[in-house]
Amino acid sequence: MRNLTLLVAGICLLFAGSAFAFHDAGVAHCNGCHTMHNSENGVLVDTDSPTGNQWLLKDETPSDVCLSCHASGLGAVFGADPLAPPPEKGSGNFVFLLEDNLYDGHGGGDTLPDGSWVNAIPGDAAGHNIVAPSRGVAAEATNLTGAGPGGTFPSGDLGCSSCHDPHGNTNFRLLYGGTVADPVSVQDGLYDFTNPAPAAAGLSIFFGSESNASHTAYNSGMSGWCANCHGDFHNSGNLVHPSGSSLGGDIASAYNAYNGTENMTGGVIATSYLAAVPFEGAGVTTSSTAGPSSSSKVMCLTCHRAHASSAPNAGRWDFSVTLLEEDGLESGSYAIADPYSSPNQRSLCNKCHGKDVGDAIH
Numbered sequence: 001m002r003n004l005t006l007l008v009a010g011i012c013l014l015f016a017g018s019a020f021a022f023h024d025a026g027v028a029h030c031n032g033c034h035t036m037h038n039s040e041n042g043v044l045v046d047t048d049s050p051t052g053n054q055w056l057l058k059d060e061t062p063s064d065v066c067l068s069c070h071a072s073g074l075g076a077v078f079g080a081d082p083l084a085p086p087p088e089k090g091s092g093n094f095v096f097l098l099e100d101n102l103y104d105g106h107g108g109g110d111t112l113p114d115g116s117w118v119n120a121i122p123g124d125a126a127g128h129n130i131v132a133p134s135r136g137v138a139a140e141a142t143n144l145t146g147a148g149p150g151g152t153f154p155s156g157d158l159g160c161s162s163c164h165d166p167h168g169n170t171n172f173r174l175l176y177g178g179t180v181a182d183p184v185s186v187q188d189g190l191y192d193f194t195n196p197a198p199a200a201a202g203l204s205i206f207f208g209s210e211s212n213a214s215h216t217a218y219n220s221g222m223s224g225w226c227a228n229c230h231g232d233f234h235n236s237g238n239l240v241h242p243s244g245s246s247l248g249g250d251i252a253s254a255y256n257a258y259n260g261t262e263n264m265t266g267g268v269i270a271t272s273y274l275a276a277v278p279f280e281g282a283g284v285t286t287s288s289t290a291g292p293s294s295s296s297k298v299m300c301l302t303c304h305r306a307h308a309s310s311a312p313n314a315g316r317w318d319f320s321v322t323l324l325e326e327d328g329l330e331s332g333s334y335a336i337a338d339p340y341s342s343p344n345q346r347s348l349c350n351k352c353h354g355k356d357v358g359d360a361i362h
């Protein structure tokens with residue numbers, strides 16, 4: 001029996017490339033996502049839209065359609081339980097949008113006598129609110145008019161197909177990309193992308209999970225890509241943190257030397273890559289462990305996840321705690337793992353800035 005199972009597993013692996021291909025870097029078979037008459041064997045296909053769907057889709061919104069395949073498998077981008085997310089592939093997880101509280105700063109767990117939160121930051125701040133009624137996610141409540149500072153993308157229309165091309169392309173993760181001279185229109189003419197897709201390579205969506213030796217390889221262009229919707233956010237003027245800019249020699253050296261709060265100068269360039277704090281560079285591969293050079297860049301995903309995380313503002317780590325081990329304590333939300341597994345570990349901003357020098361180890 002065991003041999004048979006192994007054999008079947010082996011055959012599946014052998015044919016994985018062809019048997020499971022769907023988008024195929026081009027347009028997949030239309031019926032995977034569309035229904036022509038909203039009827040199959042005389043039964044409604046999209047029961048949410050009995051009178052038909054605007055784009056003849058099989059479910060109410062584009063995101064619902066994508067999630068019918070990608071929620072719990074094929075990347076598993078919308079896990080079933082916000083306290084037990086599926087393996088990380090790079091983008092974070094939309095399931096955290098369902099959290100009632102993400103705030104782990106002081107008083108984050110305070111409640112009134114009736115049990116309601118006093119200082120909660122609700123789950124819709126976990127990241128991008130893709131409109132997916134089938135998963136209980138509506139448009140972001142506080143950002144309804146735009147994409148936060150810098151952008152004009154309407155939050156009420158945000159879905160998987162705002163960023164990924166449902167009809168396929170050859171870009172990293174099927175992301176949309178255009179140029180100023182040749183903009184690419186997304187969601188049936190809703191919005192134009194004027195910056196290209198990032199140059200990057202990702203992990204397989206069929207197996208594995210992120211680690212320091214297995215991670216998305218960010219090569220270039222991520223900050224410009226996010227700017228399609230966020231403008232020059234965090235980079236306009238002098239009073240915001242740079243993104244898409246070179247690290248320079250001093251910060252690259254600090255990154256390479258840093259091996260956690262308890263060992264700030266013991267790191268070496270060959271192994272200093274930290275998947276929790278990635279940077280962009282031409283030499284980065286999905287298995288590279290080397291740290292940055294002076295021309296490597298800090299970019300939006302140095303600090304954020306592209307989909308959502310269990311910290312406010314889709315943070316790769318929680319920006320509002322002093323020690324990483326405090327993550328999840330006040331709010332009861334999922335605790336993002338401390339890559340250095342130390343009770344004394346401080347904010348990962350220190351990977352580049354080393355500001356935990358001299359902090360008391362207790």
Ligand code: HEC
Binds near residue numbers: 033062
């Ligand atoms: C992976 C899912 C998926 C597949 C496969 C797919 N579509 Fe679509 N299609 C969508 C979504 C989602 C929309 C709604 C607009 C949007 O969100 O981009 C759409 C919109 C459309 C539209 C109207 C708007 C537009 O962008 O022109 C047409 C026409 C269309 N699809 C045709 C097709 C045809 C023909 C095929 C097969 C060759 C196909 N689609 C395969 C998901 C898909």
Ligand code: HEC
Binds near residue numbers: 024025160174
């Ligand atoms: C019928 C099931 C199905 C549906 C519906 C579906 N996908 Fe996929 N998707 C797949 C499969 C299978 C793969 C892996 C093979 C491939 O890339 O064709 C995949 C791969 C992907 C990838 C990774 C591509 C890469 O380069 O690694 C992305 C991103 C993606 N899909 C996005 C979407 C989006 C966005 C939608 C909705 C518009 C969608 N998918 C709808 C089955 C589906």
Ligand code: HEC
Binds near residue numbers: 314
């Ligand atoms: C298709 C347009 C679009 C693209 C591309 C896009 N965003 Fe957004 N983003 C939005 C919208 C709309 C909102 C506000 C609605 C929401 O928060 O769900 C938002 C909100 C955010 C937030 C605040 C989340 C919260 O709830 O506090 C962060 C952080 C963010 N985006 C980062 C990024 C990063 C990083 C990238 C690039 C990887 C990116 N965005 C690409 C449209 C976009």
Ligand code: HEC
Binds near residue numbers: 067088089090094130
């Ligand atoms: C704001 C833009 C944006 C939206 C909205 C978005 N994605 Fe993504 N997605 C990305 C980016 C960027 C990556 C690559 C992230 C990385 O590797 O750091 C990605 C990665 C992925 C992957 C590869 C596996 C992984 O977890 O990295 C899949 C599958 C995927 N997205 C599917 C979806 C589906 C399904 C939806 C809707 C439920 C969706 N995406 C909505 C931008 C977006």
Ligand code: HEC
Binds near residue numbers: 226234303304319
């Ligand atoms: C050095 C880390 C870092 C980088 C790089 C970074 N961010 Fe942020 N981002 C943060 C932090 C921390 C916050 C929380 C609010 C604050 O401190 O301003 C935040 C907040 C946000 C918000 C929410 C703002 C609001 O008003 O709710 C958006 C949107 C956002 N970032 C987008 C981006 C984009 C787009 C990029 C790339 C151009 C980017 N960030 C690069 C750390 C970073």
Ligand code: HEC
Binds near residue numbers: 239298349
């Ligand atoms: C990948 C490396 C990296 C990470 C991680 C990082 N930064 Fe920076 N930071 C930089 C670079 C590069 C500069 C520009 C330095 C320069 O011009 O001398 C900078 C500049 C700054 C400045 C000075 C801004 C100015 O205009 O002078 C502050 C403050 C700062 N960062 C705070 C943070 C905080 C807070 C975090 C965590 C949320 C963070 N940084 C994470 C690379 C990083």
